Amino acid sequence: MADVEFRKASRIYAGTTEPAVNQLSLSISDGEFLVLVGPSGSGKSTALRMLAGLEPVNAGSIHIGGRDVSAVSPKDRDIAMVFQNYALYPQMTVAENMGFALKQAKVPKAERRKQVEEAARVLDLTPYLDRKPKALSGGQRQRVAMGRAIVRQPQVYLMDEPLSNLDAKLRVQTRTEISDLQARLGVTTVYVTHDQVEAMTMGDRVAVLNFGELQQVASSRDLYERPATLFVAGFIGSPAMNLVKAPVEGRHAKLGSSSAELPDAVLADIDRLKLKDVSFGVRPEHLEIADDGFDAKVVVVEELGADAFLHVDFDNHGETGRLVVRVDGERPPHRGDSVKLKVAGPVHVFDTGTGARLGE
Amino acid sequence: MSGSDEIQVVGEGKWASRIMGVFAWLFSMVFFFPVFWMVLTSFKSEDVAQSETPAFTFDASLDRYREVMGDTPGTLTFASAFTNSALVVVISTIIVLILAIPAAYALAIRPVQKWRDVLFFFISTKFLPIAAAILPLYYITKTLGLLDTRLILIVLYTAMNLPLAVWMMRSFFSEVPRELIEASEIDGANLGGQLWSVVLPIVAPGIAATALLCFIFAWNEYFLAVTLTSVNAPTAPIWVTTQVDTRGQFFAKLSAAATLACIPVVLAGWAAQKKLVRGLAMGAIK
Numbered sequence: 234m235a236d237v238e239f240r241k242a243s244r245i246y247a248g249t250t251e252p253a254v255n256q257l258s259l260s261i262s263d264g265e266f267l268v269l270v271g272p273s274g275s276g277k278s279t280a281l282r283m284l285a286g287l288e289p290v291n292a293g294s295i296h297i298g299g300r301d302v303s304a305v306s307p308k309d310r311d312i313a314m315v316f317q318n319y320a321l322y323p324q325m326t327v328a329e330n331m332g333f334a335l336k337q338a339k340v341p342k343a344e345r346r347k348q349v350e351e352a353a354r355v356l357d358l359t360p361y362l363d364r365k366p367k368a369l370s371g372g373q374r375q376r377v378a379m380g381r382a383i384v385r386q387p388q389v390y391l392m393d394e395p396l397s398n399l400d401a402k403l404r405v406q407t408r409t410e411i412s413d414l415q416a417r418l419g420v421t422t423v424y425v426t427h428d429q430v431e432a433m434t435m436g437d438r439v440a441v442l443n444f445g446e447l448q449q450v451a452s453s454r455d456l457y458e459r460p461a462t463l464f465v466a467g468f469i470g471s472p473a474m475n476l477v478k479a480p481v482e483g484r485h486a487k488l489g490s491s492s493a494e495l496p497d498a499v500l501a502d503i504d505r506l507k508l509k510d511v512s513f514g515v516r517p518e519h520l521e522i523a524d525d526g527f528d529a530k531v532v533v534v535e536e537l538g539a540d541a542f543l544h545v546d547f548d549n550h551g552e553t554g555r556l557v558v559r560v561d562g563e564r565p566p567h568r569g570d571s572v573k574l575k576v577a578g579p580v581h582v583f584d585t586g587t588g589a590r591l592g593e
Numbered sequence: 594m595s596g597s598d599e600i601q602v603v604g605e606g607k608w609a610s611r612i613m614g615v616f617a618w619l620f621s622m623v624f625f626f627p628v629f630w631m632v633l634t635s636f637k638s639e640d641v642a643q644s645e646t647p648a649f650t651f652d653a654s655l656d657r658y659r660e661v662m663g664d665t666p667g668t669l670t671f672a673s674a675f676t677n678s679a680l681v682v683v684i685s686t687i688i689v690l691i692l693a694i695p696a697a698y699a700l701a702i703r704p705v706q707k708w709r710d711v712l713f714f715f716i717s718t719k720f721l722p723i724a725a726a727i728l729p730l731y732y733i734t735k736t737l738g739l740l741d742t743r744l745i746l747i748v749l750y751t752a753m754n755l756p757l758a759v760w761m762m763r764s765f766f767s768e769v770p771r772e773l774i775e776a777s778e779i780d781g782a783n784l785g786g787q788l789w790s791v792v793l794p795i796v797a798p799g800i801a802a803t804a805l806l807c808f809i810f811a812w813n814e815y816f817l818a819v820t821l822t823s824v825n826a827p828t829a830p831i832w833v834t835t836q837v838d839t840r841g842q843f844f845a846k847l848s849a850a851a852t853l854a855c856i857p858v859v860l861a862g863w864a865a866q867k868k869l870v871r872g873l874a875m876g877a878i879k
Contacts, residue, residue, distance in 0.1 A: 285775075285779060286778075286779075287775050287778070287779075306778070307775075307778045307779045308778055308779065308780070308781040308782070308783075310779075312779060313779065314775075314776065314779050316772045316775070316776060317772075318770070318772055320770065320772035320773050320775070320776040322773065322776075322777075322790075322791055322794075323795065324794040324795060333777070333780050333782075333790070334779075334780035334781050337780055337781040337782045337783075337786055338781055381776075381780075385780075
């Protein structure tokens with residue numbers, strides 16, 4: 234086991250000028266489960282592949298257990314990787330797939346068999362050891378791919394969207410299994426996903442990337458409560474945070490016909506940067522229906538059982554703004570209803586130009 | 594029709610598919626008939642084979658086969674021609690595979706710089722008609738003292754089949770999922786282990802298809818063999834033509850010889866059939 238560190242690591246693909254990963258600096262402590270999340274093209278997979286040694290590091294360096302591995306070949310990095318499409322060797326049985334790395338390392342056959350059986354037991358794969366991958370279900374294949382990583386007892390696990398080929402139900406189940414397994418084995422794990430729910434539920438910490446730039450690294454709770462940038466605010470949370478352009482008047486941000494008072498720290502930043510308007514963010518659960526609120530019209534009602542989400546239009550200084558509001562699922566308003574809304578909870582204020590959070 | 598797995602086609606489609614079926618059969622017969630006639634003729638006597646009205650019923654005998662396979666002193670024998678062919682074809686095919694596999698790896702899995710140009714170079718060597726190259730080839734062979742040897746045929750057949758083999762194998766190697774190679778790299782396989790344990794088993798049908806085509810082309814090659822060999826190294830196709838007799842009848846004998854010359858190719862094709870279909874269809878399905 235080991236810690237992992239990216240030191241200003243960059244990857245620039247041939248024929249492009251924009252780096253796919255731009256000066257990524259990130260420390261992952263020993264035994265930590267870190268999730269890399271971002272939309273497609275954010276550089277998350279490239280970052281993982283750089284750590285695996287499948288992509289060269291064009292600038293900066295990558296360290297595993299204190300050793301600079303930037304120029305070390307994948308096989309000498311002591312890592313194991315789970316691929317999105319599992320990459321199981323089709324001509325080998327489950328046992329051979331899982332034992333392949335040990336065979337390459339010249340581990341004696343009996344010892345190999347023992348370790349494969351042990352891993353198979355952990356993953357409930359014992360009955361399938363002599364089958365070929367073709368004869369397995371998607372979930373079983375996924376577990377074989379996990380098993381292949383576990384058997385090696387590497388210093389770091391790398392997982393590249395390992396759940397995206399599973400159906401929704403199995404994905405949720407496997408998600409908890411992987412978290413549990415990682416906690417038990419205590420091996421440093423870097424996990425790439427585009428699914429922010431996966432990111433929030435699985436990792437000790439989550440690193441959010443966009444356009445090759447690291448936006449924020451924090452625990453799920455911190456990301457949700459204090460997103461550092463406009464991008465993180467819009468990316469983390471489902472449904473997404475409401476972000477509207479709001480003019481600042483005195484100590485207030487104007488939202489439709491009402492206004493919300495801004496904290497002192499935010500006001501100080503607004504003064505310092507001489508901003509006339511800001512990006513004002515509020516989560517759907519922090520808006521409520523109240524008689525002293527501003528007017529809005531219900532456009533769509535999404536009923537989820539316990540909750541319902543209202544999509545409403547409101548007049549935001551001459552433009553039509555759209556908000557999502559979480560309400561009690563038992564008696565939601567109907568489509569076409571007029572409602573009055575009020576901010577009732579923490580607000581997030583960002584500099585529209587730079588995307589930085591104000592009031593930090 | 595219950596329980597049948599035939600596809601039920603209705604209306605116009607039904608008639609269209611029937612007409613297509615009839616045409617398919619007709620075309621197959623047009624292609625198959627000459628082969629059938631050759632085999633049939635090989636069991637006839639020379640008189641029957643030569644008769645004005647085609648005979649479908651006759652006293653079949655293996656006499657023509659005995660004749661063509663028998664030894665006549667001073668002429669090319671069946672045994673030596675087939676031995677020459679077998680050695681030349683098998684050895685050249687093996688060499689082609691040994692050279693084409695690493696070449697395909699370098700062009701498909703870990704593309705070298707300018708791999709497109711390299712690929713084009715390979716196929717460009719086939720642009721020159723062999724008849725245009727035969728004179729220099731003859732002189733070089735003569736200078737090297739390799740006229741009428743199996744060695745020169747092995748070298749030339751290897752050269753002849755290599756571009757095709759590299760092209761075919763490259764496309765098969767390209768089908769190997771990238772992640773499998775990467776997974777094997779992370780699993781600690783060196784180049785040899787990766788090639789032997791991961792890549793080759795997956796492209797095995799492609800290798801079989803390539804080997805079969807090389808085998809067929811080399812087995813059937815006539816022009817180089819007839820120009821560069823005389824007594825010691827002639828191959829089966831040349832032996833077939835020696836059955837043409839300037840005096841007397843030879844249709845049945847020639848048919849028997851031609852049938853014999855077809856057998857190894859048919860056997861090789863039959864043995865590789867299962868792999869071949871998978872190999873040639875490899876690009877079509879994922």
